[in-house]
Amino acid sequence: MHSFAATPSxxxxxxxxxxxxxxxxxxxxxxxxxxxxxHISEFDTRRIGRRVFVTAExxxxxxxxxxRRVA
Numbered sequence: 001m002h003s004f005a006a007t008p009s010x011x012x013x014x015x016x017x018x019x020x021x022x023x024x025x026x027x028x029x030x031x032x033x034x035x036x037x038x039h040i041s042e043f044d045t046r047r048i049g050r051r052v053f054v055t056a057e058x059x060x061x062x063x064x065x066x067x068r069r070v071a
Contacts, residue, residue, distance in 0.1 A: 019046060019053035028059065 020028065025043075026036050044058035 016056075018056055020056065020059065021051065021053055025054050025059065029063065 022033065022036055025031070026033055029036070031039075039062070040052075040054075042058075042062055044055040046053045046055065
């Protein structure tokens with residue numbers, strides 16, 4: 001498992017990279033692989049060969065669009 005460190009000057013929790021694999025998306029968001037694939041249409045994806053990558057911007061947008069927990 002990789003350890004991802006956010007850049008100190010950024011308010012973002014997503015590290016400064018442009019593309020993330022599905023496995024990395026799952027690690028960053030704590031989603032299962034099945035949940036990630038169920039929501040894949042909500043992400044901006046890119047293919048490199050047979051691999052699918054998700055853009056950092058679309059991860060941020062997805063997380064920002066999630067409903068807040070009401071206490």
